[in-house]
Amino acid sequence: MIAGVKRERDVDEDEEEEVRVKVGRSHGVEDRRSRHCPYLDTINRSVLDFDFEKLCSISLSHINVYACLICGKYFQGRGQKSHAYIHSVQFTHHVFLNLHTLKFYCLPDNYEIIDSSLEDITYVLKPTFTKQHIAGLDKHGKLYRAYDGTTYLPGIVGLNNIKANDYANVVLQALSNVPPLRNYFLEEDNYRRIRRPPGDIMFLLVQRFGELMRKLWNPRNFKAHVSPHEMLQAVVLCSKKTFQITKQGDAVDFLSWFMNALHGALGGTKKKSSIVTKVFQGSMRIFSKKLPHPDLPAEEKEALLLKDEYQEEMSESTFLYLTLDLPTAPLYKDEKEQLIIPQVPLFNILAKFNGNNEKEYKTYKENFLKRFQLTKLPPYLIFCIKRFTKNNFFVEKNPTIVNFPITNVDLREYLTEEAQATEKVTTYDLVANIVHDGKPSEGSYRIHVLHHGTGKWYELQDLQVIDILPQMITLSEAYIQIWKRQDKDDGAESHTGA
Numbered sequence: 015m016i017a018g019v020k021r022e023r024d025v026d027e028d029e030e031e032e033v034r035v036k037v038g039r040s041h042g043v044e045d046r047r048s049r050h051c052p053y054l055d056t057i058n059r060s061v062l063d064f065d066f067e068k069l070c071s072i073s074l075s076h077i078n079v080y081a082c083l084i085c086g087k088y089f090q091g092r093g094q095k096s097h098a099y100i101h102s103v104q105f106t107h108h109v110f111l112n113l114h115t116l117k118f119y120c121l122p123d124n125y126e127i128i129d130s131s132l133e134d135i136t137y138v139l140k141p142t143f144t145k146q147h148i149a150g151l152d153k154h155g156k157l158y159r160a161y162d163g164t165t166y167l168p169g170i171v172g173l174n175n176i177k178a179n180d181y182a183n184v185v186l187q188a189l190s191n192v193p194p195l196r197n198y199f200l201e202e203d204n205y206r207r208i209r210r211p212p213g214d215i216m217f218l219l220v221q222r223f224g225e226l227m228r229k230l231w232n233p234r235n236f237k238a239h240v241s242p243h244e245m246l247q248a249v250v251l252c253s254k255k256t257f258q259i260t261k262q263g264d265a266v267d268f269l270s271w272f273m274n275a276l277h278g279a280l281g282g283t284k285k286k287s288s289i290v291t292k293v294f295q296g297s298m299r300i301f302s303k304k305l306p307h308p309d310l311p312a313e314e315k316e317a318l319l320l321k322d323e324y325q326e327e328m329s330e331s332t333f334l335y336l337t338l339d340l341p342t343a344p345l346y347k348d349e350k351e352q353l354i355i356p357q358v359p360l361f362n363i364l365a366k367f368n369g370n371n372e373k374e375y376k377t378y379k380e381n382f383l384k385r386f387q388l389t390k391l392p393p394y395l396i397f398c399i400k401r402f403t404k405n406n407f408f409v410e411k412n413p414t415i416v417n418f419p420i421t422n423v424d425l426r427e428y429l430t431e432e433a434q435a436t437e438k439v440t441t442y443d444l445v446a447n448i449v450h451d452g453k454p455s456e457g458s459y460r461i462h463v464l465h466h467g468t469g470k471w472y473e474l475q476d477l478q479v480i481d482i483l484p485q486m487i488t489l490s491e492a493y494i495q496i497w498k499r500q501d502k503d504d505g506a507e508s509h510t511g512a
Contacts, residue, residue: 045125053108053120054129059161061086064139065174065229065241068113072097080110080119083135088113092121099124116140134234141232143200151231152193155468158233166238168231169196170465172477174241180476181263182246184461185272186223187474188446188496190230191463192394198289199227208281215252216279222248223276239477265448265459265494266398273334294334297390298367299430301328305374305381330389335396335494338363339373340414360418363399367428389433391425395442397495402454409454416492420444420484423497442497449490462487 063086068079070090079088080098084107089098098110102121109127110119116136118127157165169191173183190196198204202224210217222245229240246259253271257263273290282288287295303326306315318324340363343356365371369387403410426440434440447462460475462482473482 047120047123047125048128051109051120051125051127051129054127054131056107057083057109057132057135058086059135059236062135062138062236063241064113066243067247070097079113081113082107083109083111083118092119092124094122111135111139113139137234138232138236141228141234142202143228143231145201148197148200151197152466155465155470156233158235160238161236162238164238166235166479167465167468167472168233170463170472170474170479171230171235172239172474172479174239174243175476176241176243176246177260178262179242179246179259180459181265182249182257182268183242183476184448184459184474185265185269185494186226186242186245187230187461187463188448188494190227191446191466192293192496192498193466194293194393195289196227196231199224200231204289205280210279210281214279216275218248219252219272219275220279238479262455262457264402265450269335269396269398269494290334291332293394294392294396295332296336296388296392296395297330297332299328299369299387299389300331301326301369301385301387303327303383305383308381335398336367338397338399338416339366340400340412340416343412343414355413355415357415357417360416360423363416364425364428369428369430387430388425388428389430391429391433391437391440391499393499393501394445395425395497395499397497399492399494401450401491401493411450411454411457413491415489418444418488418492418495420487422500439499439501441500443500444487444495445498446494446496447487447490447492448494450493451491459493462490 062081062083064081067076069076069088070079071087073090075090078091080090080092081088082098082101085105087101089101089110090096092098092110092112099122102108102110108120108123110121111117111132112119116139118129118132119125120127151169155167157167159165173187175183205220205224208217208220226240226242226245229235249257249268249272250259252275256271257268273294277288277290280288280290282291304324306318306324310318341356341358344354366373367386367388369385372383372385375382375384399416401412403412421443422441423443424441426434426437429437429440445464445466449460449462450457451460452458458475460473462471462473464471471482471484471487473480
């Protein structure tokens with residue numbers, strides 16, 4: 015209770031001080047020291063890191079937090095007896111930044127610092143993008159130099175693997191390289207006014223994802239990598255701990271949950287679209303036929319097949335990604351006792367959607383035969399290659415290599431006749447390829463992404479970023495892929511509003 019009172023007093027003192035400063039300014043009086051602070055050269059930009067949660071390092075409160083620009087630590091309040099004030103006296107660290115108002119102060123003297131040389135610090139804390147800047151992001155491949163001296167390409171930036179969150183990192187990196195989605199989140203005004211019900215925490219995902227996009231694409235970073243700490247904390251909270259930082263998760267499960275959660279948080283419903291559905295949503299026809307129980311006598315099966323409930327039914331469904339099934343991996347070995355790694359062409363596993371191939375699906379009580387045919391293709395198409403099968407005891411991984419071209423994959427033959435007449439462009443190029451290496455439970459993730467400005471491919475694994483030859487991509491155990499439709503005018507590229 016006493017801590018609560020102290021916390022409120024810190025805030026009150028700061029607010030009173032703010033009022034005094036404003037009153038002084040309104041009377042044309044400005045503290046002369048504001049523009050001549052003698053301590054600016056003590057600021058140490060190399061220790062500043064704004065990727066972590068904005069909590070006081072002593073009270074753990076998120077109210078009224080200041081960053082010490084000399085040691086990089088966060089402290090609450092700046093009134094007398096506040097943690098920031100005491101820190102300034104004890105360690106003679108004088109320059110502080112309010113992480114909410116983005117104003118600089120000198121403590122313990124308690125005056126606001128006004129100096130244009132500090133603008134690079136506020137930009138790293140809160141990068142902003144103009145429409146003009148966003149429009150030019152994919153038109154060049156200019157390298158930028160971070161404050162620590164390393165050069166980097168904005169967007170091709172490593173993400174910190176805090177403990178076991180590489181499964182989420184690769185998905186976030188893949189989505190950050192989808193231009194229409196990225197452009198929407200780079201401009202906060204696109205989603206700032208979306209109304210959510212009181213007490214709804216899901217909008218936190220939208221805010222944190224936007225912040226992460228702006229950090230990943232910031233051309234003025236202090237370092238050439240980003241920590242997704244705040245984004246992942248929002249994921250843990252909003253998924254009710256289904257996805258964690260400390261426990262390896264499945265990238266497809268995370269992608270599915272994250273896209274649906276973002277869609278809902280942006281006000282999207284089954285009927286109302288959001289930027290997520292505008293970019294990724296396609297539709298298909300599903301033909302489903304109930305099968306008699308396999309143990310029944312032949313005559314009984316034949317009689318059942320004449321009934322209405324065993325006739326084929328057609329339904330329409332939307333999708334945000336397509337699941338591609340791999341053929342069962344053979345168990346035989348070659349003469350040297352090495353397991354042969356089978357290979358399959360991409361078009362073989364895409365045949366699932368040609369409208370003819372039937373596949374049996376078993377539920378707890380019933381069996382169905384299903385076939386699929388696409389009716390609408392999205393601007394960006396996601397494939398999830400089903401590598402893992404779960405049974406009662408363990409998870410098995412299928413190591414089959416999928417052979418795929420990097421460009422010019424034409425999906426026209428998987429569309430219904432009506433859709434073939436209306437869909438003008440049906441050819442896609444690969445822009446992101448997520449790979450799972452190793453065993454199901456203890457494996458790791460990496461991602462290949464295409465940099466649109468240079469046309470070069472890069473491999474990102476945690477903080478490591480290397481350029482890679484396109485032909486190397488097809489040798490990996492691809493798990494999730496994002497393909498971009500070859501739209502001529504590419505209206506989706508310039509889309510910034512939902």
